[in-house]
Amino acid sequence: MRFILILLALALVVYANSETTDVDFVRGSVGGNGSDAFLDELDYIDLEALGGSVRCVGVGFDGANFWVSDAQSGGGPLWIHVIDGVTHNLITTFDQYETEGWGLRDLCCDGTYMFGSQDNEVDYYDIGTYDYAGYYICNAVSPNRAQGWDGTHFYTGSGSANVYQVTWDGVSGSTASYTTWSTAVTNGKTYGAAWDAYNDCLWVSTNNYDYMIYQIDSNGDLIADHTYNIEIAGGCTPGIYSGSYDNQLWVLEQGSPDALHCYETAPLALEPDSWGSIKTLF
């Protein structure tokens, strides 16, 4: 990610030296292209600028706000940041309940609770009050690093090709049942999961330094592995972006700085200044 940013910075320096001062973007075409369309950003949130540390790891979306798990190293309890989904302002930061080390990793929401795990227990918090509300045990893997939710099942995995489908009965303290749902994450570095309801598939973010994200169908079979511009991902989640209330895929990048990225895939092209002003009115 860093070297891409450097290239971008160099490019912007060149543009800044030209007559064109307005840099606007327009979607291009994917037609006839033999390679994966490079993921472009619709939206971006610098977590460190909002008070997050360099140890932000997971992200979930409660329907209005992003929740980010932060294993801050300054001493004391670890954090969860709640960030407004539209304005991207920090709403609050509260302490994780009895976690240590890297604490909660990826997060996901079932509409009532936000779930996250630091071992074989998955803690959940009330999304209305931010209170710790309970936990369930899942022995599929420890930690239950990735967290996704499709309306019926949870999906988890950690540092391997396996993704597990988890059935929890809603009883705090109970042990959830699971099956090995997919082995499609071929780089073997599952970190985050996000269920895409519209496309009926699971996205799996990874931390293998190979810029890969995986798309798995509802049967657990690989649809495609895609190259994008995050080298080391943390968690991921569906969430709104500031340009639309449609859900998009958001991925947490563990980089410099730690950040949330929202993607589209159409290639971008720089627009001339005059056309940019006209397009603003459409």
Next chain:
Amino acid sequence: MLLNQIHGAVSKLYSRSSAIKNQGGSEYPPFLLFAEHERIVDLKHLYLTGAALISVCLITNISCGTVSEADTWLISIDNSTISVSEAAYAWIMLSPEQQNYFIQRGDHVNRFIVSLARKKMVIREIHRLNYLQRPDVIALGNAWIRRQASLLARETIIAAAEESITEDDINYFKDHMGTTVWYTVLPESPGEMLSGPAHLPELSRELAVHLDSMNPGDELPLSDGTLIRYDSVVVTDPVLVSETLENSERVTDFALQRLSAARGKADLERIADSILSAAEPGISDTAISDLTLYYSGLEDLIPEDSIVISRYGIMTSSDFEQEIEYQSGFMPVQPYDAVWLEWFIDITLLNDALMHYFVAVNPEQYANLSVERDAWMLSIASDKLFSDEVYSVIGITPELIRDEFDNLIEIPIIPEKRSIQCVQIQSDDVYAYETALSEANGVDSIIEGCGFWKLLSEDNPPSNITRLLLMEEIPGFRGEEVFAMLPGDTVTWSSLSSLFEDYEYMAFRLVEIYPPHTATFEELEEDLYQTVRVRLEEERTSVWLEELGEKYSLVINEDLLPSLPSDPALWITY
């Protein structure tokens, strides 16, 4: 509904406003100037703002009974005019983000008015050249409305499912909470389907009751004859269940959410299956193969190839080319991969079925969506027009890029770069690595087989030796350390640093140094290409817009413009 009411209120207000003030033969009622706007949420905000402002202004004008500069023409295109107040309305109808676009760039009044005039010319040109009738624009419009309608269909189905949940359903859920089952549908037949683990109270009531009446190992048919085998069950500790049930309100919410999701999902599948069965879609494997070859760059597109034939019509390769382009705005696409393409076609058919459902159950809202779709298509058509008039006209030659380089006033200095050999050490190997550091050649055996940064290598196949990197490009946040190493020290392996949480570490040694130097043409060529491209595009855009101005006899009232307040919203009563 609320939006419609607001829209209606604003329209009525405008009708009144026009009747009072329309003197200049204006082509566009102010409200319609931006009726093409595509975002419902923005419109809701804007309508509210606009309604309030328009109300105030009407009251002001009516009470004063005066004719002001607000009625004077500001823009003339082919003898049709846009008045000062109409331009003000157009400004008010912009979202804060759109207004800020102009304000932040300075000289926002002139910039806004010129852009507004040009937009109207572009729209005329779109209509003149029939861009809205182009198959690609129509196909993109179809893709847009399918996505929006199918999303609303999902919301409708889930909401209906939630409304159908009764108190009895909630009580049944609570009574059976904590029971997880495994079962088999049609056991030992070709259609056998293993199911579970499943939380019993989240299954359909009939199936849940059926399983609850059986013991593991039993086989009994459902009322429709479908044979079910009860395989196994896990029951959570009743004490834990009781403790959870103590918070009755929380459990009720949980049950409602789970039952709504389960029932909504089942309803959605049933509705989609029903529609798709009626549509009888046939999918051509040959056409899919042709399309993947096109996206692989191996064949030309066969536009008329029928990918899907159903009772609703035919979707061709050309249609799917646009569907894929639209989809690429939301997710990664791999149309050259047959697996991805087949999945995408299935998803498109599912969403098409949901769109047809939505049309049937909510025709009014679908009609509103159609209006938004038309506005969206106008924007897409403007992109197509711009591409045809600008992007496809300019030519960038190697000579132009070379000239750009030769004319650089100052050739930049490329900072020092360094190449390293670096690997990722797993936590299990940390002790072995640290022990090996003290032994001659010991590290080599440890790092063999370790992971590395493939994308930083120039070798084929990739190796653990990187290309030359800037300090910021060094992985593992160790750039400063690498660049502090003495140039001659290419044998010392580094200490370990934690890479990711606490299970992976980075180790490296210096390989090569490339000192700072004046950039060569080759090093700047890519950036220079972009510079030339942007400049030529801007130049061509200016020429094209000038041509349009002449074609449509564009005149802006430059005598009046400087005297107007800097806030266009105030022009309404100026």
